[in-house]
Amino acid sequence: MKYLYVEESLLDHPKTRAIHKKTDATLIPIQRYGEVFNRHKGNFRLQKKQSALILAKKKGKLVYEIPPAYTIGAKHNYYFSHLLNCPYDCRYCFLQGMYRSAHYVLFLNYEEFAQEIGEKLTDEKTTFFSGYDGDSLALESYSGFLDYFLPFFAKHPTAELELRTKSGNIQKLLKQEVIPNVVIAYSLSPAPIAQAFELKAPSLKQRLKALSQLQEKGWQIGLRFDPLIYTENYQEHYASFFKEVLSLVKNPHSITLGTFRLPLSTFKEMERVKPKEELLAICTQKDEMMAFAKEEEMLSFCREHLPKEKVYVCA
């Protein structure tokens, strides 16, 4: 990491000092992160060549409600993003069309996130998703997210935390006591698809190794097969892949399934910055979404190979 942009109010924050020491990046003070992140005329793909880290304080709403269709079992569902963007470079990643920036934004006001999460809690089970706008674990060495939020969720058993990841960065989880209301959800794809589409991410083998270790330790494991990618012989790839994963994770907490899809506006921005992306070229418009013409066929094929009682389809 070459550049570290820091909001002036956070220049003396202990985490800023620790990160600066760790990265040895050129520190550039800024007033608000919007001066550097998601600027008009920014280009996600070009920034991805050398992403900078931005340390900021998130203002306004911090925790967002999620449509019921995206549940993994709970009645109430929310997401929060302490981190925007991700060090991996998955060709299908919607963040490429959502932001005009590939810089990582790390929000340091964890106490305020925790307070707002606390305000949403009831006696009923509520799931909080942490990895919508970035990988939950990949930048843990900078964020210290687990150090703060695992003890918080341990104290609130009706609140379920989903850590969504492709990362092998699990040392902290292996060292600490299992928290039953925390789900480690691995995004997985068949090896040839992962190799072709999930650039810079750990291989399927590495991810399976990590989730095996976590499972052995006693953590709840979620399986995320989303997005499914329409490739030649996809049936063969996915059938053998599901078999392999389910032989390893016999009792997953939940399985989510979804084909590649994007809102039209996100698709258009992604197409603008990735004019040569084949994945976008085969999509078709369905109302305000862009998706594969074979979406239904793929979902129905994949559902046949998975335990129905665990599967949640995201469409």
Added chain:
Amino acid sequence: MTICIEVALKAEATPLIEAFKLRPLSGNPLFPIYENDEIKLIVSGVGKIKAGAACSYLAGIHRDEDIYGWINVGVGGHRTLPVGTPILVNKVFDEARKTQYYPSIVFEPPCRTEGCITVENPEHAYPTSNIYDMEAAGFYAIASKISPIEMIHIFKVISDNASNPATEITKKQVHSLIQNHIELVRIVIDEMHTMIEEIAPEDTPFLDEFIRRWHFTTYETLQLRKLLQRWQLLCPDQILLSQALLEKKAAKEVLAYLRSHIENTPLKL
């Protein structure tokens, strides 16, 4: 796929004109302009207003060409850095307007990077540890309205410091300061050209052939262009003008045929 260079002084321009073999633009342009097939250079004069005006002018007279990037090359002062130090700017502060800009350097910088303060009048006291110049803020404000911010850069060579006052600099010295670092300018421009390849749109083969064979409305032509680009991406080795396609009578049928073929093409691994 042009990259534009903006300089304030003729003395800064001359080494660049020689290195990139630029020819003067004929006619009677408002600012002196030099160019080759890939680069255009404009000499703005001193000050951020002229720098911004020159960028606008250059973009305006070349509006039909693909201007992809901009670089401001010039000299500047610094309190302590030795004369001749090359710098790529990572932050620009417009002292008069109290606004700041952050050039997005997404490649390995070929030299150190520093902040730059653009002032209205020459700065001789160097009160901060930034570079001082008179154009960067005006240049950046306008260039960033035209091109992706990752394609806009500011390259300065230190010409004066607390021990070597700006009042003593000669044109000849300015010429050699820039000339000594032409290779660094070339590296930045090469990086920008590499980035252009990534963001430039896909070609549209056979577009003219289709337009000759069938009648497409303006809207349909846009759809056709996109579909032909997608075909080129997904199945460039397949016969496009197949017998089945040639049998189509109306443009709508042609578009439907292409769309159906493309959307049912699985991705190759």
